[in-house]
Amino acid sequence: xxxxxxxxRVYYRTLKGDVKALDGxxxxxxxxxxxxxxxxxGSGKSTLGKSLIRxxxxxxxxxxxxELDGKDLPVGDTHAMNPFRFHEVSLIPQYAMSxxxxxxxIGRMVDELLRSRGVAPMRQELERRVGLVGxxxxxLDRYPIELSGGMKQRMVMVxxxxxxxxxxxxxxxxxxxxxxxxxxxxKTLLEFRDRDLVKSMIVVTHDISLVYQIADTIMVMYAGKxxxxxxxxxxxxxxxxxxxxxxxSSLPEVGVRYEERRLxxxxxxxxxxxxxxxxxRFRSRCPLAFERxxxxxxxxxxxxxxxxxxxxxx
Amino acid sequence: xxxxxxxxxxxxxxxxxxxxxxAVREVGFEVAQGxxxxxxxxxGSGKTTLGRMxxxxxxxxxxxxxxxxxxxxxxxxxxRSVQGVFQDxxxxxxxxxxxxxxxxxxxxxxxxxxxxxxxxARVESSLAAVRLDPGGVLGKYPHQLSGGQLQRLLIARxxxxxxxxxxxDEIISMLDASTRIDVLNLLGELKGRGLGILFITHDxxxxxxxxxxxxxxxxxxxxxxxxxxxxxGNPLHPYTRNLLGSVPRLHRRWSEExxxxxxxxxxxxxxxxxxxxxxPGLVEAEPGHFVGCATSGTCAPALELVR
Ligand SMILES: Nc1ncnc2c1ncn2[C@@H]1O[C@H](COP(=O)(O)OP(=O)(O)OP(=O)(O)O)[C@@H](O)[C@H]1O
Ligand SMILES: Nc1ncnc2c1ncn2[C@@H]1O[C@H](COP(=O)(O)OP(=O)(O)O)[C@@H](O)[C@H]1O
Ligand code: SF4
Ligand SMILES: [Mg+2]
Ligand SMILES: [Mg+2]
Numbered sequence: 001x002x003x004x005x006x007x008x009r010v011y012y013r014t015l016k017g018d019v020k021a022l023d024g025x026x027x028x029x030x031x032x033x034x035x036x037x038x039x040x041x042g043s044g045k046s047t048l049g050k051s052l053i054r055x056x057x058x059x060x061x062x063x064x065x066x067e068l069d070g071k072d073l074p075v076g077d078t079h080a081m082n083p084f085r086f087h088e089v090s091l092i093p094q095y096a097m098s099x100x101x102x103x104x105x106i107g108r109m110v111d112e113l114l115r116s117r118g119v120a121p122m123r124q125e126l127e128r129r130v131g132l133v134g135x136x137x138x139x140l141d142r143y144p145i146e147l148s149g150g151m152k153q154r155m156v157m158v159x160x161x162x163x164x165x166x167x168x169x170x171x172x173x174x175x176x177x178x179x180x181x182x183x184x185x186x187k188t189l190l191e192f193r194d195r196d197l198v199k200s201m202i203v204v205t206h207d208i209s210l211v212y213q214i215a216d217t218i219m220v221m222y223a224g225k226x227x228x229x230x231x232x233x234x235x236x237x238x239x240x241x242x243x244x245x246x247x248x249s250s251l252p253e254v255g256v257r258y259e260e261r262r263l264x265x266x267x268x269x270x271x272x273x274x275x276x277x278x279x280x281r282f283r284s285r286c287p288l289a290f291e292r293x294x295x296x297x298x299x300x301x302x303x304x305x306x307x308x309x310x311x312x313x314x
Numbered sequence: 315x316x317x318x319x320x321x322x323x324x325x326x327x328x329x330x331x332x333x334x335x336x337a338v339r340e341v342g343f344e345v346a347q348g349x350x351x352x353x354x355x356x357x358g359s360g361k362t363t364l365g366r367m368x369x370x371x372x373x374x375x376x377x378x379x380x381x382x383x384x385x386x387x388x389x390x391x392x393x394r395s396v397q398g399v400f401q402d403x404x405x406x407x408x409x410x411x412x413x414x415x416x417x418x419x420x421x422x423x424x425x426x427x428x429x430x431x432x433x434x435a436r437v438e439s440s441l442a443a444v445r446l447d448p449g450g451v452l453g454k455y456p457h458q459l460s461g462g463q464l465q466r467l468l469i470a471r472x473x474x475x476x477x478x479x480x481x482x483d484e485i486i487s488m489l490d491a492s493t494r495i496d497v498l499n500l501l502g503e504l505k506g507r508g509l510g511i512l513f514i515t516h517d518x519x520x521x522x523x524x525x526x527x528x529x530x531x532x533x534x535x536x537x538x539x540x541x542x543x544x545x546x547g548n549p550l551h552p553y554t555r556n557l558l559g560s561v562p563r564l565h566r567r568w569s570e571e572x573x574x575x576x577x578x579x580x581x582x583x584x585x586x587x588x589x590x591x592x593x594p595g596l597v598e599a600e601p602g603h604f605v606g607c608a609t610s611g612t613c614a615p616a617l618e619l620v621r
């Protein structure tokens with residue numbers, strides 16, 4: 001087991017009160033597992049990713065724990081997390097590409113980054129890995145602006161996995177790319193796992209048909225909680241949670257036109273995380289809701305490797 | 315309504331601007347009233363640069379962009395009619411302003427005489443249109459919003475104005491499938507009321523869903539364009555076919571496909587023709603469907619092929 005997360009709760013402090021963005025999630029990640037993480041916008045996916053790396057100033061670790069390769073991850077303690085970050089867990093944040101320092105050549109930027117982490121430059125290995133993702137070594141002598149989005153994104157992946165972390169969290173790394181670059185980037189992720197450069201991965205994305213291509217499992221979040229986790233095939237073909245079902249059936253088939261047939265999103269809005277309702281958080285939008293849903297459903301295993309938080313599924 | 319005529323953009327790069335980068339080359343198309351034009355192409359193909367020129371955020375190097383026949387550079391109050399929402403919401407939004415302030419700035423600039431209650435109602439209806447809860451976003455700084463919330467806030471801001479033309483650059487990339495549909499249906503409704511939209515997207519199914527016309531860009535050049543159902547239904551350029559072939563599908567994994575050799579992504583015209591001379595422009599392969607060549611060259615053989 002690479003990663004074990006137990007009842008993790010992380011809130012954001014705001015003037016209006018705590019935003020309960022991650023409100024008790026429990027799951028684990030096997031060695032070699034690539035897990036896609038999907039869900040409603042604002043449901044806490046990036047918060048989960050950030051929690052395993054670094055809590056920013058306003059984030060508070062309310063409870064729960066995480067364990068990486070059998071060692072306790074000190075999630076609440078920014079300082080104690082230092083030795084893990086980048087060495088053991090690495091995160092590629094949403095829009096990392098545009099955050100690359102534009103005034104430094106890429107090779108130099110990497111050297112500086114390594115030095116700041118107390119690691120000696122490793123040009124040879126860097127060049128080897130650049131080759132691995134299909135780029136030529138001379139990109140290291142170029143500025144970020146001279147690379148296309150797809151090239152930059154692959155470069156970001158090389159950098160963040162240079163020290164062979166156990167866990168890589170990729171937060172929407174393909175969302176700004178065209179379909180053919182998406183394919184190249186997704187295949188690179190797979191390659192990294194297959195070559196043991198990283199042990200397991202969490203790939204946050206809204207492009208479910210893309211992550212379906214490379215993920216072993218898919219986990220779905222809704223309003224700060226887990227809705228469902230299962231193998232990619234089960235999530236896509238036989239999901240049990242009503243939210244997952246609605247999400248999957250929102251994916252348009254190629255060829256539907258607005259003028260001919262209206263696609264339908266899920267009616268309603270997710271609840272506010274400042275003061276989330278008791279019971280199942282999907283209740284106000286759920287077509288199957290019944291009395292029992294006023295009580296919170298547990299995230300329970302309904303079949304081996306398939307967990308669902310819904311009273312209709314247990 | 316909005317018309318681009320042989321628009322080019324050249325950046326000077328390298329030390330002392332010694333190198334030229336042709337980001338957009340001789341691009342021409344029109345976005346009519348009530349029409350959605352989707353713009354697709356690989357990253358770096360010049361989509362954002364085109365959008366920035368339309369929004370006067372970058373100067374046109376050559377060619378012209380006109381709105382109702384008048385050069386956009388000479389239009390007064392241009393931003394009352396034309397607005398954009400850009401890729402990477404985190405950098406296109408001033409980090410020191412809270413959401414309410416960002417929206418309030420629109421009021422001060424464009425609706426100075428509107429009363430507080432009317433303004434409030436307007437803000438709430440545009441937030442509702444993108445399925446945002448006012449209480450959940452208004453008091454927050456941009457870094458306190460999720461990627462998709464920020465993206466939707468920027469759409470809501472553009473909708474506060476009664477614009478005629480919207481440049482939408484990857485505005486749904488950070489939204490889940492269901493919210494994407496809501497936003498697209500909203501765009502569909504707006505086009506029904508006469509809004510023209512340039513819709514830049516990587517989600518080809520949704521581009522197909524909402525647009526009347528599709529323009530495929532590669533290396534700054536239009537390689538194919540025309541009525542969406544023709545471009546998607548009968549793609550002629552190998553680049554367009556590669557792009558459509560890369561669309562990931564549910565229930566069908568890449569590894570299960572008999573790895574069809576990728577079609578040579580360079581222009582098929584050039585197998586036969588030389589690499590020099592001038593760009594031949596686009597050929598009308600069937601009514602409303604144009605196909606061209608990605609690089610410069612004489613393409614007589616290509617014209618044969620298309621016919
Ligand atoms: N710094 C912050 N302060 C307060 N609230 C925050 C902060 N960052 C995020 N939030 C809130 O926490 C919730 C979860 O945010 P998060 O970024 O994890 O969502 P997400 O699932 O990654 O969404 P998306 O798919 O849109 O990127 C949202 O409601 C968001 O508004
Ligand atoms: N300000 C700039 N200076 C120099 N080159 C630029 C600038 N902006 C964009 N480019 C270059 O222009 C080309 C087109 O970029 P862009 O319009 O962002 O493409 P897309 O949006 O299709 O991904 C790329 O090669 C990019 O690196
Ligand atoms: S627990 Fe009830 S409300 Fe929640 S998803 Fe299941 S049926 Fe719907
Ligand atoms: Mg996010
Ligand atoms: Mg772009």
